[in-house]
Amino acid sequence: MYLFGASGHGKVVAETAESAGMKISGFIDDNPALINVWDYPVLREIPPGNPEVFLSVGNNLTRKKLSARFPDLNYPAIIHSATSVSRRASLGEGTVIMSGVSVNADVRIGRHCILNTNSSVDHDCIIGDFAHISPNAALAGDVKVGEGAHIGIGASVIQGISIGKWAVIGAGAVIIRDVPDFAVVVGNPGKLIKFNEIRT
Structure with a gap:
């Protein structure tokens, strides 16, 4: 497996994969200053032969664009060994x-x-493609998170709430009302401060 993106996020993905016993062949990154990350080589292009590739890029929109650019790659899911994941949960590729x-x-x-x-992430939640649930964020039951949404570090979302696509929830926010698409919401209780202009 190759990790596409050799940033700090990529390093955490690498250690997550290592904990799961997955074999990493190297990173892929267009930064010419990067030759190695630890003992792993950094390549500039995806090698031939249709290898497994993981998009280890933290930006949600960039991951979407990369997955559209390389639609036929084999994208594994990676689950750290120190997690508690219900056997009745499901997760998508990558x-x-x-x-x-x-x-x-x-x-x-x-x-x-x-x-x-x-x-x-509590029972019956639905997390859309390309979403990011940040460290220490907590979703109560039956929360719906739209495509590309970013739930900030330490944010809390009460049960039954819907977070719109490409919305951003600020760090430590407490969300007690539905959040529309592209909205930026911060504070306790969460307050809408603006809408992002994102071309997906």
């Missing part, structure tokens, strides 16, 4: 679940998502 994450019954996680360190 998704990473990092150390300390809790995923409960009947959660559905889309493609190329990030469930970051110590986040918690």
Whole structure:
């Protein structure tokens, strides 16, 4: 498996894969200053032969664009060994679940998502493709997170809430009302401060 993206996020993905016993052949990154990350070589292009590739890029929109650019690659999911993931949860290709994450019954996680360190996703939540649940964020039961949404570090979302596509929830926010598409919401309780202009 090759990790596409050799940033700090890529390093955490690498250690997540290592914990799961997955073999890493190297990184792929266009930064000419990067020759190696630890003992792994950094290549400039995806090698031939249709290898497994994981999009180890933290930016949600960039992951979407890369997956569209390379639609035929084999994208594995990566689950850290130190997690609690319900056997009744489902997750899509290219998704990473990092150390300390809790995923409960009947959660559905889309493609190329990030469930970051110590986040918690309770029963019946639906996480859309390319979403990012940041470290220590907590989703109560039956929360719906739209495509590309970013739930900030330490944010809390009460049960039954819908977070729109490409919305951003600020660090430490407490979300007690539905959040529309492209909205940026911060504070306790969460307050809408603007809408992002994102071309997906």
